[in-house]
Each structure stands twice: as C-alpha cells, then as structure tokens.
Amino acid sequence: MGRYSHTPERRRWLTPELIGLGVLVASTAATVVVATAVGGDRAATGDPASPSARPSATDPSDGAGAGATDGVVDAGDVCAERSQLRVAAVDAVAPVLEELADDACVTLDVTVVSGAEGAVLLEAGTVDAWIPDSREYALAASAEQAVAAPSTAWSPVVMVAEPATAGAIAAAGAEAGTPLAWGVLARDGGTVGGLPVELPDARSAVTMSLAGLLSAATQAATGDQYLGLAAAAGALATTTEVADADVAGPVPPGIVRVMEQRDVTAETGVVLVTADGAPVLEHPWIGDTGLPGAVALLEALASPEGSAARAAAGLVDPGVATVALGAGGAGGVDGAGGAGGAGGADGSRGTVEVPALPSAGEAVLRPAFALGGEGNLPGNSLTVLDVSGSMGRTTQDGGTTLIQTVTQAFATLVHTLNPITRVGLWEFSFDMEPGVHHRELVPIAETGENLDALIAGATQAQVVGDAGTALNSTTVDAVRAVREAWDPERTNLVLLFTDGRDEDAPGALSLEEAVAALSSELDPDRPVALMMFGMGEADTAAMQQLVDANGGDGGVYSATSTAQLLGAFTQVVGDTLLFP
Known part of the structure; x- marks a missing residue:
C-alpha cells in the first residue's frame, strides 16, 4: 500500500x-x-493515555499539605520560601506549568492525565488542582466549576x-x-x-x-x-x-x-x-484557586512569561x-x-x-460532553418503543414513519453511551401477549455486550397493524422493571417513546390507576427517572401526570420531526447520564 x-x-x-x-x-x-x-x-510531553507522575523536587509522600512551604531555599534562590503544589494536567499544559513554576517560587509536582482521570485524583485529594482537556471534561468535577473556573490556556x-x-x-x-x-x-x-x-x-x-x-x-x-x-x-x-x-x-x-x-x-x-x-x-483550573501555590502559578500564567510559555507549547492566551x-x-x-x-x-x-x-x-x-461519550455515567436504563398502528404514519418533515424516526434516533445516540451502561429494549402496543402489553426485545445488559442486539432490535421494530396503545400500563411496568433491577452505582431510568394517548381497553390501567400505582410504589432509596418522548398527537399532559406521579424525576419531551427527536434524545443523555 x-x-x-x-x-x-x-x-x-x-x-x-x-x-x-x-x-x-x-x-x-x-x-x-x-x-x-x-x-x-511539537515535542512530546508525556503519555496522555494514563497518569504518569513527572519528576518533581517534591516528594508527595512527605506529608506536606496543600499549599505548604518546604522552607528549604538554596543560597542562590531569590524566593524567601516556596509553596508546594500538586497538579494533574493535560499534556498540552503540563510543560507550561513546569516552565513557570520555578520563577513563581512554587515546588510543583505535575501528573500528566487525560480524559476524566484528573477528576478522580482531585476528589481523592491526591492533587490540589486539575487542568483538563476542555471545559466539557471539567463536568467530571462539577458543572459549576466547568462554567466558572478560570482558563489557563486555549488550544x-x-x-x-x-x-x-x-x-x-x-x-x-x-x-x-x-x-x-x-x-x-x-x-x-x-x-x-x-x-x-x-x-x-x-x-x-x-x-x-x-x-x-x-x-x-x-x-x-x-x-x-x-x-x-x-x-x-x-x-x-x-x-x-x-x-x-x-x-x-x-x-x-x-x-x-x-x-x-x-x-x-x-x-x-x-x-x-x-x-x-x-x-x-x-x-480551566479546577480546584482551590486560593492556595498559595495556586495564586502564584495563576499570576505567572497571566504574565508575559506565561504568554511566552503557552506560545512555545502551541497554545494561546485565554x-x-x-x-x-x-x-x-x-x-x-x-x-x-x-x-x-x-x-x-x-x-x-x-x-x-x-x-x-x-x-x-x-x-x-453537557450535551456536547454526552455526544463525546466520555462523560456518560454507567446507567441502568430501559428504552420502550410504541409500535401501535399510528406509529406507521409519516412525520411532519416527511420521508420517514414515526417508528423509523424513533429507531434511527435511538440507534444513533446509543453509541454515545459509556460501554458499561446497561440498556434494555421493549416494544409495546396492546395485548402483545394475553394480558401483557409489552414485549422484551433485548434484556437489560451493558452496551459493550449487547450493542449489536440493541441496534438490530430497534431497526427491526415494526408497527402492529391497527393495534392500540396501552401507554399507562406499559409505563408502570417499565418503571417496575428498572426498579427491580435497580443499581446503586448507576443512573436508573426509563425512556419511553410514543405518538399517542392511552386507549382504554379491558385489562389496561386507566390514567388514574397508573398515577396511583406510580405514587404508591415510590421508593426514595431506589429512584427511577422517567423520560417520556411525545411525537405527533401524543397526550403530553397525561404523560406529565405520569412523570409527576413517579416523583417528578424525569421529564416530557415533545418533538415534531426526526431532527427534533434526535436532539431531544441527546438533551436527555446530557441531562441524566453525566457526571454530576
């Protein structure tokens, strides 16, 4: 070749x-x-694939606290004292910090990290500050800091x-x-x-x-x-x-x-x-900006010397x-x-x-972070697709049916999820089996194992003639199923897609009965978020009552086109399956 x-x-x-x-x-x-x-x-500055401590004059095992001074100054040192600082930084910024630390009277220990690794070190107290790949990644620490933290450099x-x-x-x-x-x-x-x-x-x-x-x-x-x-x-x-x-x-x-x-x-x-x-x-600089070492280093970053160090690394001033x-x-x-x-x-x-x-x-x-995939929490979720007869209608933007719109959006966005996120797939209409209004297409499992099955199940979903919509009963059943499989280490939720309203039929729950069931079964120790997506003539008012009865943890999203539904699904991923 x-x-x-x-x-x-x-x-x-x-x-x-x-x-x-x-x-x-x-x-x-x-x-x-x-x-x-x-x-x-650009010279390589470290392996971004895994944390690797850089050489430092400070031994992090010496017990010195954040912002402490080591009190050891050689005869030629212009610093009366030096502050100690431990920073986890992306490879682009690490050499900039090291270039500035000495003149800023900071004894610096830098660990090169990538992705969300720095958030783990910061939470554990292993480092005093984290400089991530981007503001999106800073969400792994907190949304507040992701938005408000000062920038150290732009790339x-x-x-x-x-x-x-x-x-x-x-x-x-x-x-x-x-x-x-x-x-x-x-x-x-x-x-x-x-x-x-x-x-x-x-x-x-x-x-x-x-x-x-x-x-x-x-x-x-x-x-x-x-x-x-x-x-x-x-x-x-x-x-x-x-x-x-x-x-x-x-x-x-x-x-x-x-x-x-x-x-x-x-x-x-x-x-x-x-x-x-x-x-x-x-x-951005994620961490306490008031530590003596942080103050000194941030001042150095704002100086002409800071600009020169950034330029040498191929970066620009924030x-x-x-x-x-x-x-x-x-x-x-x-x-x-x-x-x-x-x-x-x-x-x-x-x-x-x-x-x-x-x-x-x-x-x-948040949605940008979700589309990147790295920020997704390992969720425990069940996606429920309406396959009643009306889902065979075309969307307002034409060209595809409602069921095709839903399955395309699902197949696109499922790829953004963390591979250890657990996802299952149901379809529902009315009496798909005697007395049961839903059918399990794919059991809940990690997407690293069942991704192909999820895609195949979604794309092969077909509307069921002129079948009705047992929306209320299916909603209650789905919430129960996720609560039974509830995982304390994951975000637990139901995502239900429908174009219509519940059609009363023998054996199916009324809206009042479904609201009562969801309310009576609320368990604050095992919360399950309920996300309901309405297409076409969906009864969004009734859907909101179901969400409220489930404790209000979730929401109702209305879409009139394929693109809007895809966007709404993306928004939900950003709102529910990200680091807090």
Missing part, C-alpha cells in the same frame, strides 16, 4: 438513513476556503488537508463565492463539500468542542435547541476516527482532518482558514479575540518563531487571523 493508504474505521454504526440525519438541519454556513501551510514539530482547533485537496477546496469556494465555515459540517452531513472528515478519538476534547460549536451555531440559526443538538449528532455520526498516534501524520488525499493546531506539523498538511473563526479547547491559523508548532510557521506572511490558497506558508470561538456556555457543555 502507498504512503497515503487509508482505511478509516466508522465512528458509529450507520445506515443511509442515519447519514441523512446530518443534512436534515441546514446551517447558514457555506463552503470553502483560503489555506495556509504550517510547520514546526485552537483547525481543519487540515493535504495541499492538493486544500487547493481543490479553495477553488470550489472561490467559484461559489462562499468562504469555508464550520457550519458546513452540519449542512453537508458531517462532510466538507462531500469530502469525508476524520476526528481524533470519539471521546476526545476535539470531538466535544466540535459538537458544542455545531449545536450552538445551528441553534442560533434556527432558534431551536433540539435542532442544534440533532445537527451536531448527525454530523458526528458520519465522521471517521484517526488513531491518536496518527493525528500529526500526513492527512490522506481527499480527507479533511479536524485536530488541535498545536499537533499540526509541516508533514501533516495545510490548515484551512475557516471564515467564522477557530473553536478553542479551554483548559480570552484572546483572534487566533492565527497556520501558526502551529512551537516555532511558528517559518520554524524560527516568526509569524510569516499572509497565507495563500496554494499552501504557501503564512498565518491568517480569525476570531477565537470559545465554549458556547453551560447550555451546550
């Missing part, structure tokens, strides 16, 4: 229908591009292509008279003008940042939060993964790679200039209005720290200033 041979792995299970979800929501963004080449290699995210592909993108953009913008990924179903897009690991901060950006952009254009989430989910579902070890390697022809600019080298390819700006990964695309690597695009000239579509070296696009805020953080 040649140098550019490329066999991508699909990020998520796909069907042509699922791929189509990415283009259901049109974004206002257009196509294509000015391009600049980059150079300069621009860019699109990269090999020179010939970049030139073709530029030519197409010039012909159409439209500049490249990130919204094209939502508009074109996760592609750039039809060119496939690859991302780092599905759980990477880059993926989460992109999810938040696409969601916020589409929501701003449509005024609909669910459509924004659907656009992000649909776009991400069609991308492919590039292995961490290959991220900085050459981008194959005909592919666009989304990655951190600090990882781009001269070998990687050409940075495509996105007219709407560059999303940035924010690296809060900047613009970032320079094409200035990847430690030495700048010309390899000597210079900014270079204006970049051209022919791949010439240079930089172009574009707006910095930080996190869109609290409303987007």
Whole structure:
C-alpha cells in the first residue's frame, strides 16, 4: 500500500438513513476556503493515555499539605520560601506549568492525565488542582466549576488537508463565492463539500468542542435547541476516527482532518482558514484557586512569561479575540518563531487571523460532553418503543414513519453511551401477549455486550397493524422493571417513546390507576427517572401526570420531526447520564 493508504474505521454504526440525519438541519454556513501551510514539530510531553507522575523536587509522600512551604531555599534562590503544589494536567499544559513554576517560587509536582482521570485524583485529594482537556471534561468535577473556573490556556482547533485537496477546496469556494465555515459540517452531513472528515478519538476534547460549536451555531440559526443538538449528532455520526498516534501524520488525499493546531506539523498538511473563526479547547483550573501555590502559578500564567510559555507549547492566551491559523508548532510557521506572511490558497506558508470561538456556555457543555461519550455515567436504563398502528404514519418533515424516526434516533445516540451502561429494549402496543402489553426485545445488559442486539432490535421494530396503545400500563411496568433491577452505582431510568394517548381497553390501567400505582410504589432509596418522548398527537399532559406521579424525576419531551427527536434524545443523555 502507498504512503497515503487509508482505511478509516466508522465512528458509529450507520445506515443511509442515519447519514441523512446530518443534512436534515441546514446551517447558514457555506463552503470553502483560503489555506495556509504550517510547520514546526511539537515535542512530546508525556503519555496522555494514563497518569504518569513527572519528576518533581517534591516528594508527595512527605506529608506536606496543600499549599505548604518546604522552607528549604538554596543560597542562590531569590524566593524567601516556596509553596508546594500538586497538579494533574493535560499534556498540552503540563510543560507550561513546569516552565513557570520555578520563577513563581512554587515546588510543583505535575501528573500528566487525560480524559476524566484528573477528576478522580482531585476528589481523592491526591492533587490540589486539575487542568483538563476542555471545559466539557471539567463536568467530571462539577458543572459549576466547568462554567466558572478560570482558563489557563486555549488550544485552537483547525481543519487540515493535504495541499492538493486544500487547493481543490479553495477553488470550489472561490467559484461559489462562499468562504469555508464550520457550519458546513452540519449542512453537508458531517462532510466538507462531500469530502469525508476524520476526528481524533470519539471521546476526545476535539470531538466535544466540535459538537458544542455545531449545536450552538445551528441553534442560533434556527432558534431551536433540539435542532442544534440533532445537527451536531448527525454530523458526528458520519465522521471517521484517526488513531491518536496518527493525528500529526500526513492527512490522506481527499480527507479533511479536524485536530488541535498545536499537533499540526509541516508533514501533516495545510490548515484551512475557516471564515467564522477557530473553536478553542479551554483548559480551566479546577480546584482551590486560593492556595498559595495556586495564586502564584495563576499570576505567572497571566504574565508575559506565561504568554511566552503557552506560545512555545502551541497554545494561546485565554480570552484572546483572534487566533492565527497556520501558526502551529512551537516555532511558528517559518520554524524560527516568526509569524510569516499572509497565507495563500496554494499552501504557501503564512498565518491568517480569525476570531477565537470559545465554549458556547453551560447550555451546550453537557450535551456536547454526552455526544463525546466520555462523560456518560454507567446507567441502568430501559428504552420502550410504541409500535401501535399510528406509529406507521409519516412525520411532519416527511420521508420517514414515526417508528423509523424513533429507531434511527435511538440507534444513533446509543453509541454515545459509556460501554458499561446497561440498556434494555421493549416494544409495546396492546395485548402483545394475553394480558401483557409489552414485549422484551433485548434484556437489560451493558452496551459493550449487547450493542449489536440493541441496534438490530430497534431497526427491526415494526408497527402492529391497527393495534392500540396501552401507554399507562406499559409505563408502570417499565418503571417496575428498572426498579427491580435497580443499581446503586448507576443512573436508573426509563425512556419511553410514543405518538399517542392511552386507549382504554379491558385489562389496561386507566390514567388514574397508573398515577396511583406510580405514587404508591415510590421508593426514595431506589429512584427511577422517567423520560417520556411525545411525537405527533401524543397526550403530553397525561404523560406529565405520569412523570409527576413517579416523583417528578424525569421529564416530557415533545418533538415534531426526526431532527427534533434526535436532539431531544441527546438533551436527555446530557441531562441524566453525566457526571454530576
């Protein structure tokens, strides 16, 4: 195979229908591009796959408390005393801290971590602070800190292509008279003008940042939060993964790679200039900012020396209005720290200033984290699908039936769940068996074991002629089933999808009887959240009564289209299956 041979792995299970979800929501963004080449290699700073303590002048086993001073100052030391500080930090920021610590009179012990590892160390008291991959990851510590914690550095995210592909993108953009913008990924179903897009690991901060950006952009254009989430989910579902070890390697022809600019080298390819700006990964300081060592190090980060240390690591100062695309690597695009000239579509070296696009805020953080998958708690859940006759009707946006809409949304979002999340699947109508209104399609088990069965069960679900809807009885049965299988280490919940209202029939519970049953069986020691999704003419008022009777832990979500339902499902994952 040649140098550019490329066999991508699909990020998520796909069907042509699922791929189509990415283009259901049109974004206002257009196509294509000015391009600049980059150079300069970034030295490796540690293995982000697992925590690894860096050498430190401080022995963390000496019993010194957080913020303590070691009291040992050599004759040439300008510091009257030194504060001790233990920090878990992402590999991008760790060398910045180490560069600044000595002059800040801080004896620093840095542990390089990735993902949510730092949250575990922080909670255990092993470290005094955690600097995660992004604000989305900071949710693993707390939502409050994820939003409010000060940033230590920003890392621009860019699109990269090999020179010939970049030139073709530029030519197409010039012909159409439209500049490249990130919204094209939502508009074109996760592609750039039809060119496939690859991302780092599905759980990477880059993926989460992109999810938040696409969601916020589409929501701003449509005024609909669910459509924004659907656009992000649909776009991400069609991308492919590039292995961490290959991220900085050459981008194959005909592919666009989304990655951190600090990882781009001269070998990687050409940075495509996105007219709407560059999303940035924010690296917040999670922990007590009042510790003496923290105060000193945060002051150093805010100094000119802090800016220089960030630039050397391929990062930018937090809060900047613009970032320079094409200035990847430690030495700048010309390899000597210079900014270079204006970049051209022919791949010439240079930089172009574009707006910095930080996190869109609290409303987007949780669903973006959910779409990335890393933040999902190991849930214990049961999904219940209405297969009564009316689910065979087409949706308001046309093209698919209601049951197809539900199963497509389920199949797309189930891939975002933690593989140790337990999920089961039921279908229901009326009297599917004598006196029983539901049928178990897949028993509750971890998705790492039953993912294929869940997808097959959902996609093969068929409406049952003109069968009625035993909504009340099935709701009670589903809550009971999850409570019987209740797990104290997991989020326990029922997700029920229906398009109608309960149809009274012999043997089925009335609304009053179902409300009474749910209320009488409430168990504060074994709570079960009830999430009900209403499509079409669903009786959302009755559904709300059922949720309230179950203790109010849950909600009712109404959707009128495939995209809205996908967005609502994404919102539920963000609201219920994340770290608190």
